[in-house]
Amino acid sequence: MSKLDFSSYDTQGFYDEMFDENNVVRPNYKLFLNRLEQIGQGKLNRLRHSTDRAQLSLGMTFNVYSDNQGIERILPLDIIPRIIENSEWSFIEMGLQQRIKALNLFIQDIYNDQKIIKDNIIPKEMIFSSDAFLSQLQGFTPPKSIWCHITGSDLIKGADGKYYVLEDNLRCPSGVSYMLENREILKRTFPELFEQLDVKPVYDYTHVLRDTLESLSEKEKPTVVVLTPGIYNSAYFEHSYLAQQMGAELVEGQDLTVQDDMVYMITTHGLQRVDVIYRRVDDDFIDPLVFNKDSLLGTPGLFNAYLKGNVVLVNAPGTGVIDDKAVYAYIPRVIKYYLGEDMILPNVKTYICDEKDDCKYVIENIHKLVVKQTDASGGYGMLIGPKSTKKEQQEFIAKIKDKPRKYIAQPMINLSRVPTMTGDTIEGRHVDLRPYALYGNSINIIPGALTRVALKKGSIVVNSSQGGGSKDTWVLNS
Amino acid sequence: MLGRVANTIFWMNRYLERAENYARFMDVNYNLSLDLSPNETEQWLPLIMVTGDWELYQSLNDKVEKSKVIYFLAFEKENPNSIYSCIRNARENARAVRTEITKEVWEQINELYFLVKKGLEKKRYTDTKYRDFFTEIKKGCQLVYGMYVSTISRNEGWHFAKLGQVIERADKTSRMLDTKYHLLLDTPKLIGSSIDLIQWAALLKSVSAYDMYRKKYGKLTPACIAEFLILDTEFPRSILACLIRAEQCLVILSGSSVGFSNVAQKKLGALKSQLEYVAIEEIIDSGMHEYLDDIQKKLNDISSAIYNSFFRIENHIHP
Numbered sequence: 001m002s003k004l005d006f007s008s009y010d011t012q013g014f015y016d017e018m019f020d021e022n023n024v025v026r027p028n029y030k031l032f033l034n035r036l037e038q039i040g041q042g043k044l045n046r047l048r049h050s051t052d053r054a055q056l057s058l059g060m061t062f063n064v065y066s067d068n069q070g071i072e073r074i075l076p077l078d079i080i081p082r083i084i085e086n087s088e089w090s091f092i093e094m095g096l097q098q099r100i101k102a103l104n105l106f107i108q109d110i111y112n113d114q115k116i117i118k119d120n121i122i123p124k125e126m127i128f129s130s131d132a133f134l135s136q137l138q139g140f141t142p143p144k145s146i147w148c149h150i151t152g153s154d155l156i157k158g159a160d161g162k163y164y165v166l167e168d169n170l171r172c173p174s175g176v177s178y179m180l181e182n183r184e185i186l187k188r189t190f191p192e193l194f195e196q197l198d199v200k201p202v203y204d205y206t207h208v209l210r211d212t213l214e215s216l217s218e219k220e221k222p223t224v225v226v227l228t229p230g231i232y233n234s235a236y237f238e239h240s241y242l243a244q245q246m247g248a249e250l251v252e253g254q255d256l257t258v259q260d261d262m263v264y265m266i267t268t269h270g271l272q273r274v275d276v277i278y279r280r281v282d283d284d285f286i287d288p289l290v291f292n293k294d295s296l297l298g299t300p301g302l303f304n305a306y307l308k309g310n311v312v313l314v315n316a317p318g319t320g321v322i323d324d325k326a327v328y329a330y331i332p333r334v335i336k337y338y339l340g341e342d343m344i345l346p347n348v349k350t351y352i353c354d355e356k357d358d359c360k361y362v363i364e365n366i367h368k369l370v371v372k373q374t375d376a377s378g379g380y381g382m383l384i385g386p387k388s389t390k391k392e393q394q395e396f397i398a399k400i401k402d403k404p405r406k407y408i409a410q411p412m413i414n415l416s417r418v419p420t421m422t423g424d425t426i427e428g429r430h431v432d433l434r435p436y437a438l439y440g441n442s443i444n445i446i447p448g449a450l451t452r453v454a455l456k457k458g459s460i461v462v463n464s465s466q467g468g469g470s471k472d473t474w475v476l477n478s
Numbered sequence: 479m480l481g482r483v484a485n486t487i488f489w490m491n492r493y494l495e496r497a498e499n500y501a502r503f504m505d506v507n508y509n510l511s512l513d514l515s516p517n518e519t520e521q522w523l524p525l526i527m528v529t530g531d532w533e534l535y536q537s538l539n540d541k542v543e544k545s546k547v548i549y550f551l552a553f554e555k556e557n558p559n560s561i562y563s564c565i566r567n568a569r570e571n572a573r574a575v576r577t578e579i580t581k582e583v584w585e586q587i588n589e590l591y592f593l594v595k596k597g598l599e600k601k602r603y604t605d606t607k608y609r610d611f612f613t614e615i616k617k618g619c620q621l622v623y624g625m626y627v628s629t630i631s632r633n634e635g636w637h638f639a640k641l642g643q644v645i646e647r648a649d650k651t652s653r654m655l656d657t658k659y660h661l662l663l664d665t666p667k668l669i670g671s672s673i674d675l676i677q678w679a680a681l682l683k684s685v686s687a688y689d690m691y692r693k694k695y696g697k698l699t700p701a702c703i704a705e706f707l708i709l710d711t712e713f714p715r716s717i718l719a720c721l722i723r724a725e726q727c728l729v730i731l732s733g734s735s736v737g738f739s740n741v742a743q744k745k746l747g748a749l750k751s752q753l754e755y756v757a758i759e760e761i762i763d764s765g766m767h768e769y770l771d772d773i774q775k776k777l778n779d780i781s782s783a784i785y786n787s788f789f790r791i792e793n794h795i796h797p
Contacts, residue, residue: 056588058585059584
């Protein structure tokens with residue numbers, strides 16, 4: 001049996017989660033490396049694709065929007081996990097709890113008293129010019145004043161070994177099913193890896209999710225449903241998975257009807273009242289009477305039923321304003337304003353092109369920066385300065401000058417890396433980290449995450465639509 | 479249960495049953511062709527007739543050849559009833575009702591899909607490989623049925639699933655009998671010959687009825703075979719047995735066992751009674767083809783009535 005050989009593994013000057021700069025294994029990976037070496041290179045290579053097969057058989061597939069060939073893809077699962085020590089995790093947990101608490105207060109404020117605007121912490125236009133701001137919600141308070149029940153913030157670790165929050169994802173963060181199923185697949189494929197490692201389990205996520213959803217209704221046994229755009233949505237696997245794991249009905253817009261501002265689902269025995277909707281349909285599409293008129297995904301009258309308090313929508317509509325990448329730049333000030341605390345998990349330095357000085361800086365230094373469209377996601381609409389051509393830079397400068405409100409820029413961060421199986425060798429690949437938080441009676445962070453990995457050599461784009469893969473994320477008990 | 483979901487479960491099971499039937503039809507025909515004179519049209523044309531897609535076949539193919547017929551019925555994407563299309567649809571349906579079925583059932587349907595997909599991508603088939611493929615499809619479908627029986631609760635979804643399965647089965651048995659019965663009786667010089675017997679046996683095998691028929695009647699005669707496939711109450715693929723099973727499902731789904739509480743129940747009950755009180759001689763005298771054709775029409779009516787009674791949204795617009 002040939003032993004696994006990490007002696008030629010090169011961290012190439014990046015922060016590596018497994019090895020330090022002298023190629024010495026870090027304490028969080030020590031036991032794991034030991035177990036991995038006992039498996040041997042041969043078996044590792046043989047089993048490398050077994051995770052692909054497991055995903056196909058489970059139906060963990062998605063279609064990429066841009067290629068409408070109906071080709072199903074999987075998010076390849078690399079078998080070397082990302083391992084996080086307990087102390088490091090506690091820090092992330094604290095940071096996220098602080099952040100989510102503040103963000104929730106922020107949303108409640110901007111749809112109601114707007115104190116933060118009156119106190120000149122954030123410019124009024126910054127909020128009102130965001131496409132995700134829903135003026136219909138002014139004066140509205142959702143049950144228990146909770147707006148962002150489910151959060152999946154994207155964290156990254158830079159060359160300094162520190163975590164940063166890159167995005168908050170308060171609309172419909174996806175990927176949690178990968179966190180759960182990756183663990184199951186890895187346990188099935190490499191049971192021996194888990195022995196003696198004391199990894200915190202993640203399996204109770206769907207139980208906590210159900211409890212969170214039920215806690216939002218006054219009823220003792222509310223009817224909870226998951227609303228999906230349907231089987232052609234790229235996250236459909238997750239929608240059905242969550243509904244099934246929670247024992248909730250999986251509905252499409254056409255399965256619901258609104259009568260006298262109450263929401264019902266259409267069953268074989270007539271109508272049945274619905275109390276809580278975990279909706280995976282974006283704000284724009286939930287109700288053709290109020291938003292996108294051509295939407296076939298939504299249910300006419302749903303929004304009004306929501307405003308009347310007859311149904312709970314999770315997440316609340318209107319939270320997307322926080323996902324605006326220009327609003328993001330103000331979060332440190334938002335936390336200070338509502339909680340009087342300094343931000344625990346820092347933001348990435350962000351230049352707002354809508355602000356004159358920042359804009360000038362961005363245009364002059366575009367080759368060093370990552371430019372992002374404020375309302376885009378999924379790795380689309382961005383320019384990675386150091387990897388772009390002069391022509392691409394000029395195109396972005398033109399776009400920025402045309403619509404400065406739509407662009408921000410950030411310094412290029414060298415995301416940390418984790419050893420990853422590539423062909424027959426193991427090389428470092430860049431990763432991010434998406435933990436999931438549930439906000440019901442308290443803010444609950446599940447001890448695990450989706451670690452997305454840019455499988456292409458040198459790439460820092462981890463999105464599934466752009467050649468990304470995933471890793472299981474282990475939070476250790478010690 | 480959601481109306482859309484009930485409809486999807488109903489069709490998922492119809493598609494699976496259809497795929498399994500087609501695989502069996504082809505496998506039996508393949509076997510039969512080895513015993514007959516090598517006239518491909520004579521051997522394979524009836525199969526397209528059974529499935530009712532002759533027009534589509536003609537628009538896609540210039541002549542009747544074994545390999546073309548098999549491709550058309552097994553893999554042709556343009557053919558909505560090919561095994562490939564049926565399994566793909568069954569899987570899409572299963573995906574849409576993933577929360578109503580178990581992991582076991584879903585993974586098996588998914589496996590079946592990868593099997594036909596692989597089959598489709600394969601460029602060349604040898605004769606033995608064809609037969610292996612049919613066997614795998616049959617086994618794969620039967621595995622789904624088995625997992626259904628052993629892992630799914632006998633809830634509403636179960637009864638819609640059964641309903642879809644037996645209605646599809648009744649239709650396929652009737653079509654197979656319709657086509658073959660005529661073909662065999664129309665060639666009088668063969669009657670009683672060994673070729674004739676092989677053909678009647680093949681008809682029974684096409685609907686997995688050979689062993690049970692032999693046990694009950696022993697001798698192969700056209701009238702007994704027709705009686706067995708239409709009117710037997712014990713054999714699970716006979717038309718009447720399917721209708722009896724369908725009625726049991728509808729009684730549970732409608733919640734009334736006397737008379738009827740919806741059009742589906744009414745139409746199904748009427749067809750079932752018709753078969754309960756008819757003798758095979760009467761059917762033969764009135765014309766076998768006309769009789770079976772009428773049954774197929776009525777099965778279609780029942781299927782639409784089920785749709786209107788349980789799945790259609792407009793029926794339920796008021797709480």
